Amino acid sequence: MTPSHHLPAELLFDHAAGTLDPALAVLVDxxxxxxxxxxxxxxxxxxxxxxxxxxxxxxxxSEGAFDRLMARIDxxxxxxxxxxxxxxPSFGEExxxxxxxxxxxxxxxxxxxxxxxxxxxxxxPGVKTLQLDLPTGHQGSAQIIRVDAGKGVPHHTxxxxxxxxxxxxxxxxxxxxxxxxxxxxxxxxxxxxxxxEPGETCMVLAVTDGPLxxxxxxxxxxxxxxx
Amino acid sequence: xxxxxxxxxxxxxxxxxxVAENGDRAAFARLxxxxxxxxxxxxxxxxxxxxxxxxxxxxxxxxxxxxxxxxDRRQSSVSTWVFTIARxxxxxxxxxxxxxxxxxxxxxxxPSAPLPADTIAAETRRDAALRAALAELxxxxxxxxxxxxxxxxxxxxxxxxxxxPLGTVKSRMRLAxxxxxxxxxxxx
Numbered sequence: 001m002t003p004s005h006h007l008p009a010e011l012l013f014d015h016a017a018g019t020l021d022p023a024l025a026v027l028v029d030x031x032x033x034x035x036x037x038x039x040x041x042x043x044x045x046x047x048x049x050x051x052x053x054x055x056x057x058x059x060x061x062s063e064g065a066f067d068r069l070m071a072r073i074d075x076x077x078x079x080x081x082x083x084x085x086x087x088x089p090s091f092g093e094e095x096x097x098x099x100x101x102x103x104x105x106x107x108x109x110x111x112x113x114x115x116x117x118x119x120x121x122x123x124x125p126g127v128k129t130l131q132l133d134l135p136t137g138h139q140g141s142a143q144i145i146r147v148d149a150g151k152g153v154p155h156h157t158x159x160x161x162x163x164x165x166x167x168x169x170x171x172x173x174x175x176x177x178x179x180x181x182x183x184x185x186x187x188x189x190x191x192x193x194x195x196x197e198p199g200e201t202c203m204v205l206a207v208t209d210g211p212l213x214x215x216x217x218x219x220x221x222x223x224x225x226x227x
Numbered sequence: 228x229x230x231x232x233x234x235x236x237x238x239x240x241x242x243x244x245x246v247a248e249n250g251d252r253a254a255f256a257r258l259x260x261x262x263x264x265x266x267x268x269x270x271x272x273x274x275x276x277x278x279x280x281x282x283x284x285x286x287x288x289x290x291x292x293x294x295x296x297x298x299d300r301r302q303s304s305v306s307t308w309v310f311t312i313a314r315x316x317x318x319x320x321x322x323x324x325x326x327x328x329x330x331x332x333x334x335x336x337x338p339s340a341p342l343p344a345d346t347i348a349a350e351t352r353r354d355a356a357l358r359a360a361l362a363e364l365x366x367x368x369x370x371x372x373x374x375x376x377x378x379x380x381x382x383x384x385x386x387x388x389x390x391x392p393l394g395t396v397k398s399r400m401r402l403a404x405x406x407x408x409x410x411x412x413x414x415x
Contacts, residue, residue, distance in 0.1 A: 010396070010400050013375055014382055017376045019384075047307045047357055047411075048407060051361050053265055053269055053313075059264055059268040059271060061267055069259065073292055
C-alpha cells in the first residue's frame, strides 16, 4: 500500500546533499524503501546535485593527475567501494525476531546488529523499545518501538523533533492514522499518546534529532517515558 | 531548449559506456578532463583542502572507472551519477570518523534503491530543463541549494547561518524543489 504521509522537502534536501544525521538517514532510507513517490523525488533531488556539479566553476587539477590515476588503476588499487567486508556481517544472522521481517531489506543488517548487541526493554505494559546500534557522536538517536495491538505509548513530549516511521501495523493519535510506510513528524511542543490499532503489533522506527540541546534528547525521552 | 546541453550529456554517457564495455582509456581521459576539475571545485567548496580534494577526486574517478558498468543512462545523467558517488564517499568518510568498524552493508553507504524504468521518461530532456531552471532560480532559493549541496550544510545549519527562521528555510526549499520539479515534469 502506498504511504499517505511523506518526506518533507527539507529531509529530501539533506538526504541528497548528504548532510543527514545518521539516525535520520536511517529513517529517510526506510521511508524511501517503502515509498515509490518519494523515491522519485529523491532521485530528482540528486539530479539537482548533478546540475549544480555541472554549473560549478571548475578548478584545475594538478599537473600529471590523470597519469597518477592511471598508474593506480594499472596497479590494481581498490576504492572504498571494493574494500572487503570486515568479518562481522554474520552478526545475529540466525535471529528470528519479528523485527527483521518488517524492516526494509536495506535496514536488516542494522536490525540484526542491534538485536545482537542490545536488548528489548519494556517501558510500559505492551510497549518495548530497542535502541539501534548507530554511530555515536551524533545528535540524533534511533530506536524501534514495539506496541502490542490495542496498547498505547504513554503521553510524552521530547526535545527537538521526533520522527516516526511505521514498519508494521498502524497507530492513531490526535493528528490522524499512520500505517506502514507513513512518516509522522512532531516537534517539541507536541504532547501525544499514540495508540496501536487492534489486530496487529505496531512497530515503528522512532528518531529524535534534538538539535543543539546539550542535555541530550534521549535521556529526556527516557525520563518522560518512565525508564 | 539548449541542444548543446543535451549533446554534452549524451557524449558523457557514451564515454562512460565505452569505459564499461571496452576499458576505453581515451574516453576515460576525456571524462576525467571534464569531471575532475568540477569535482575538485565541488569538494573544495565542501571544505576540503587542495590536496585532500585532489585525493578525493582520484578516488571518485577510480570508482567511475571500476563501476562504469553500473551506470545506466536511463536512470540518471553522468553528472548526477558522479555527484552521487562523491556524496556517498563523503558520507562514508564522516561515518568512519565516528565509527571505524563500519558495516559495509550499512544502507547509507549505498545509493538509494534504483527506480523502475517506467517512471523515468525522457530523462535527457528533463535534465536539460533542470539546468535551465537552476539558472533562473530566484537568488535566495539558489543560495539555499548551494549551501546544502556545495557547502554541506543541513537545513538546520542553513537557518542558523543565514539567521532565518527554520520555517522560512523549509518553505524556500519547498518552493525551489517544486519549481525545479515543474520544469522537469514539463519535459516528460
